[in-house]
């Protein structure tokens with residue numbers, strides 16, 4: 014009984030020990046906040062990665078791709094059955110983008126050109142949710158160059174101004190001239206341009222500047238199928254922007270019509286007029302084990318054409334990125350856990366002090382019949398109590414911080430006159446957080462183990478004290 | 488008839504570096520049940536050391552301590568802990584209360600150590616009442632909730648006496664229990680010890696420097712040169 018009483022009294026009367034609690038508390042709170050924010054970011058990132066990529070991708074190892082994609086799709090359907098919800102053939106190739114900015118200025122970028130049938134592509138992922146026009150409104154997944162798009166070209170805008178003028182023969186010829194200019198300015202085929210490719214981000218809350226406005230012409234260069242390596246080029250009109258929030262994609266992806274890309278890359282087979290693709294994107298019913306299905310499909314593909322296809326899950330496709338995030342998180346956790354370990358040494362030092370200070374008390378207790386184990390348990394219990402208080406307060410503090418992180422961010426931004434969390438960098442309007450119960454539990458248990466572990470040595474010293482020597486201690 | 492508590496051939500020496508300082512060199516002491524034995528001796532003669540050995544706080548280099556004729560100094564730790572708690576009451580020369588606890592909680596300490604959490608919960612009323620009663624008897628009823636830092640030296644000493652007696656020990660080992668008290672209070676404490684000694688037939692070994700106190704004991708022995716000799720106070 015005396016153990017509990019003394020633990021409790023020590024906790025309430027030794028304020029010096031509270032100092033060591035503070036470091037446990039801060040460590041626990043920091044770990045909870047950092048883990049929640051990182052889990053939030055990672056979760057959001059996975060969502061977006063997954064949104065851009067379909068669940069499963071059957072990919073050919075060669076850039077030229079394969080012509081029998083209908084056969085491939087039929088085989089996928091056969092193997093997957095009802096688990097396969099939708100499929101879309103695509104052709105992906107690296108290339109060069111050139112944006113003309115009036116006069117001599119131009120920008121060239123390395124890009125990933127993706128030939129799609131936009132309606133099909135929209136069915137296998139969140140593709141359609143990432144398409145916007147220049148004003149930031151969502152647009153339907155269509156690469157068609159409409160009159161509305163044409164009207165946004167320089168010649169189109171001049172034509173619009175002429176409309177309000179009264180008819181006269183001179184104007185008529187100007188109009189005809191402008192119409193031909195417009196046809197020259199606006200290519201027949203449309204393209205969705207990655208948002209980060211199309212814009213310049215000035216920061217400081219100013220609006221993004223469009224380098225390639227809607228209706229403007231962009232030029233793409235890409236490898237062509239030929240005996241020797243050779244490049245082809247084609248012009249496209251910007252009909253919208255692809256903005257997924259993953260800068261990796263937004264700064265590389267250019268979506269163009271599949272058939273046009275096949276034609277331009279010389280991938281149409283003369284015998285039957287069929288073009289090739291190098292990917293089949295597959296959407297799978299929710300809850301299906303992707304890895305298992307991928308293995309089954311891989312086997313089926315091997316039968317179709319050995320060593321030619323590779324079946325990826327979206328996670329495998331993004332393996333390095335996801336692995337990097339996981340490594341980052343575990344390294345950060347190790348570092349943060351060291352903070353708590355440092356707190357452990359604080360407890361050890363303060364406890365050793367307290368044990369020396371309590372020498373006579375320990376002598377008295379032993380003289381009154383306290384056992385070695387009992388004396389030890391006083392200090393172990395005290396350590397545990399400190400750990401519970403420290404990690405408890407830290408946990409509550411951390412969870413509250415996570416809960417109000419956006420309000421805190423706003424307050425800090427106001428205080429520092431500087432945006433702490435620049436939402437235009439991440440495209441999140443809020444800091445994403447995700448509190449995982451098992452992480453919180455692990456952190457708290459870890460802190461408790463450290464607190465108790467740090468009190469083992471002082472507790473044993475106290476327990477081993479000789480009663481007479483302790484009583485004679487000055 | 489065997490003595491209640493007895494020591495035979497007790498030896499104890501302290502080692503200070505290479506020099507061995509012999510303190511007890513074959514102490515023989517015995518007390519019958521209910522007897523009050525006073526021990527006198529010069530400062531540094533080893534009186535406290537002897538009490539520590541009798542009360543199982545330390546182990547002798549040689550010799551034995553017996554209780555009702557059974558040897559107790561070589562028992563396992565657990566049993567010695569138990570006997571310290573139940574059989575012996577100890578009043579230390581450097582009386583000392585636990586500073587985190589109030590006077591009454593300090594007095595409850597032997598019971599707190601004896602009982603586990605649940606048995607304490609069951610008996611807490613009796614335990615508290617006993618402690619209060621004991622404090623009354625040493626004249627500290629009005630100081631029960633005081634912290635040791637709020638008490639005078641004499642009050643602390645009396646609380647320490649109450650603590651030694653509350654667990655109803657069979658043997659009381661008192662190391663100068665009246666050392667810090669004025670003559671009247673000291674006599675009060677001694678009267679209390681005498682009363683208990685009669686009431687409960689509490690065997691008491693009392694170390695003292697005070698002639699007046701020693702006179703009132705059943706028997707007085709003197710510790711000198713590491714040995715006990717019978718001592719007739721009338722001779723002084």
Ligand SMILES: Nc1ncnc2c1ncn2[C@@H]1O[C@H](COP(=O)(O)OP(=O)(O)OP(=O)(O)O)[C@@H](O)[C@H]1O
Nearest residue numbers: 501502503508510529530531532533534535536537
């Ligand atoms: N740990 C120790 N190491 C060395 N010598 C010690 C130790 N403890 C006690 N002594 C010595 O043993 C002797 C006896 O000490 P003890 O405390 O028993 O004397 P005492 O008779 O109680 O004296 P007093 O009347 O002053 O209380 C003293 O000379 C003391 O210096």
Ligand SMILES: [Mg+2]
Nearest residue numbers: 534535580662
């Ligand atoms: Mg002494």
